[in-house]
Amino acid sequence: MPFSLRPPRSLRHRLLLTMAVGVLAVQLIGNLIWAVQLQHQARQELTEAATQIAGSAAEAIRFFRALPPNYRPILLEQLREMGGTRFFVTVNQHPVTLRPIQHEPLLDLVTETVTHTIQRQSPERLQVAFAWPERLPVSDEGATVEDLPENWVAHTLLLQPRPAPVLVIQTEIESGDWLYLASVMPDPYFLDSHNPFPPDRLLLQVLTLVVVLLLSAWVVRWLTQPLAQLAAHADAFGKGVGMGPLPENSSQEFLKTAAVFREMQERIQRFLDDRERLFASISHDLRTPITRLKLRTELLDDETLKADYHEDLDELDMMVKGALQSVKDTDIHENQTTVRLDTLLERMAHVARLAGHEVTLDLAPTTLIARPLAIKRAIGNLLDNALRYGDQVEISLCRQADLFHLQLRDHGPGIPEAQLNQLFSPYTRLPHGKARNQQGMGLGLSIAKNIIHAHGGKLVLRNHPAGGLIAHIELPVPTDHTLTAASQGGA
Template identity: 55%
Template sequence: MLDRLRRLRLPGHILPSSLQGRLTLVMVIGVLLTQLAGNIIWAAQRRAEAREEVRTAAQHLAHSASSAVRFFLSLPPNYRPLIIQQFREMGGTRFLVNINRAPVPVRSLGGQELTDTALAQVRATLKEDLPNARKLQIAFAWPDRLPVDDEGILLAEMPETWTQHIMLPKPAPVLLIQVELEPGTWMYLATLMPNPYFLETGNPLTRDRLLLQALSLAAVLLVSILVVRWIIRPLAALSEAATAFGKGENPPALPETGSREFVTTARAFEDMRKRIQRYMEDRERLFVSISHDLRTPIMRLKLRTELLDEEAMRDEFHDDLDELDMMVKGALQTVKDSDIHENATEVRLDALLGRMVRDAQLAGHEVSFTASGQMVTAKPLALKRAIGNLLNNALYYGARVELAVGENAGNIEIVVRDHGPGVPEEALAGLGQPYVRLEHGRSRNSGGMGLGLSIARGIVQAHGGELLLANAPDGGFQATIVLPGGLFNPG
């Protein structure tokens, strides 16, 4: 079902992005299609049954009408009004009978499937039972404006005892049969179908049934949503644990409960987390050991270099050993700065950046910053170190530095922009890699190792954010820290 939805290429705002939303949408569509198909089949069967019931009822009613017509044909014409009067005094019969000089014009009720079926069956049965009938008129009409005789008397104006079998509290269509007995003599027969409200059976989707369908759909959807939430709840816990672990936190172990697939996934995640933790610990120990072990031979080489007689060679050895010592310290710093063990808390960016700006201004640098009132959930020391690395780079290569904080699409953006020469476009892709330094960077800051951007990027990524590096539109270079989630404006 999801594949079919994808092939439909629904717009992103229609197809939910969450698993719960997509499963719920699939269930809603599935239930609606099932009910629609079921209703179509049921309605077709119900209409077929209604047509058969109406055809049978019309046939029996036509037989009764033909018997009444034959009875009146057998009577002398002057006895017919007496018999009709007796019928009326006795409280009426199935038929309201009258003798007219001509057929009474009526506003027929037609154009509906069941009425057409009933009229066709009545006509066929009467022609079969009364083959010698001169003329025949059959129609359905509503009783409110139905005339009874050729003088224009309405059915509603007749005594209630005469029409009690026809005039119901809720109006029902009246079957009117008019047969010519002799020239100038028409017999008028009015009656109701055995099921007076047979027209309602032609519409299976009544209000009560639609209400029942809606209640059933709501109950199914409610249960479906609860089941979907119950199924995906472990996935949400897994997602939260993975996010927390990616930010350097140590979340509790996932409970091994739920479906077999989730238990297997939880165990695999725990095994992966333990392996990564062991790797990080081993890496830190390795770098510390290498740094410690290399410092001793480096120091010995420096001491032996002092014994060299040739001053030029001695200086070259000193420069190489100093560079080697700086590389070892830089590698150890990269590990430590990327893995700062502290808890995340709410950081006031105005206070954090304000202190950094004041320190830079006291050192004689031109730095500007406008307070924003924004706060962010982060590791304070790690975030300060990342921003500090970007600020130091900007101070080295730019004559003037601007710091700005803004909010964009629910994310906090910290922008460090300098007014220096910028970076060649072809070199932007390689920035942020360890030990990557550009030519103008070496000339301006010969003591650097090209680790500042790499450390800053690692810290930002550990917060679940992103470091964007680009040339400013009107000159200079800007670095943007984008931190998602957990953000608010205290106002």
């Protein structure tokens, strides 16, 4: 399966991710530029310093080569006691074996520069290397820096406050005599000073990133919290829950959006009220002329014609009653409150068992925010259908992630797959349903679906592989905002 990066779905997380990536990118580019410049500057400075040291070393080599051999010990004694040179100097019969510092590009640059500079002036055998002063050998007899008097090396080799790399130059000034020169660089701790990412700089980078992210988190929260409140108000409005006024201390753009949202709420509410009054009024007013027509039909002498009129009028009367029932059941005027759905199902199952039906339950404790009578009517319609056509019903209720899942399974004949979606249309009845219930109008499933949708849920019908029909309901788990609003509304 190919790997793909998906951006976070939350606006808050997207903004934080953008800020974090932006700051990291700026720091990375800045550090890269800084490292390149620092490396170039370090190489240039070290090349100049190495050239100067190499020049001094070349002069010392020429001087000791020109000095008579019997005068060399005297001069070395004077240099050790009185100083006056940047090198610690000694003469050995063989080159001293060192433990050079490995894998340091800056050290390699210095040794190469010193080697090339000295060899141009004195092409004799030459060895150049950096070594740490700890147990640094200074003679072919095995003596180390620690064995020397402090005043011999105090002015040439830096041992305190912490050791620095020592540059050791060895060259053969004549057969059997090797001149040993040791010194530190003009900047003894150049390896640290030219490190592009010292600990203090990394700490500063981390602190900068943390501060920027904290400020970004605060700003993003300040920007997105009103949007979350607006979404909660929109969701509550869709479910008929009052959430109070929106905050008025936010940005100007949010205040404009909130004002438009309030106007939209008012227009939708006026439309719903007008639709309800109009539909109920028309349906109610139609019953009077239908009754008059039935009375006038009784005056007809033709029995066949009278029966035809009665059949048409009965069908029309059933449609009007169904319309009134639909309005009554789906537009129940009650406030949303907390409902223990598992307790409600237990009561409904108890009533069904008293009527002689077989109902099995598998319920998890569930608290729902709903209109109690409406949700009871919706589930009651589904349960009545299941008991009427399936005799035995199995009910299960559980929670998965942010949804409650309620299933009612009967053991009836099921429904043809092609006709499952048609059952939610008003006045739709299948042949086997008409055979079992002559008085039904085909509104139960339509009403149940409308009520479930009004609660932000979903109702799906499907056949069970072993036979029977499953009514599957998904309802959203209430949020803290909804619970608070529902409790205030219930109070």
